[in-house]
Amino acid sequence: MFSLEYKLAIVTEYENAPNGEKGAILRREGLYSSHVIEWTRARDAGALSNGPADPATPSKRPKKTAEQVELEKLRRRNAKLEADLTKTRLALDIMGKAHALLEELSESAENDEPPTTS
Template sequence: MAPRRERPKRRRFSAEFKAAILAEYEAADRADRGAILRREGLYASNIIEWRKAAAAGAQAGLGPATRDRRDKEIEALRARAEKAEGELARTRAALDLVGKAHALLETLSESAEPAKRSRQ
């Protein structure tokens, strides 16, 4: 059996790297632009995406997409925590009510016992 090949890791580019490459690409002559892409191992589609993000004024858009995923996960965890806190509050209220009912029944039971004894 042949050894299993490792799957290549996806490259991630920092916002600073993207901005620097965009600036260098925009400043270069048309003939030199292909050389920049080859040197960095990039595709023209990378430049197009980064240019759109920069044009939208989204410096954060030049950053990695993991931030959005992390923000969504944090929001989901906050929602779960709020739901759990609500359930905890309802459970505590129910336990408090059960405790009061138990105390009331105990009091009623104690007050009924002397009446039973006096009849005998």
């Protein structure tokens, strides 16, 4: 079973995550979206509250600030764009070499005399 603190932390993290990140949270924790839906309904109904929280008791995971979430998102995007740029440069290099090869083949074909038939 999951503790109340864990359920509340996951619901909060899930709700604060951008749409593309929600599945990653579920995979990381080994959960299904039905868990989060059920826990959200329980929280909204007041079933997950166990009285006032004790500020001296730390939660399992510290909550991320909006700036931290945005920074992580931008770092992931930057890494993806860097990878895309590397692929594009490699493709352009290959296309340049292929173009040079085709030019060379075309020039050599123009210089050859066509075979004569008897």
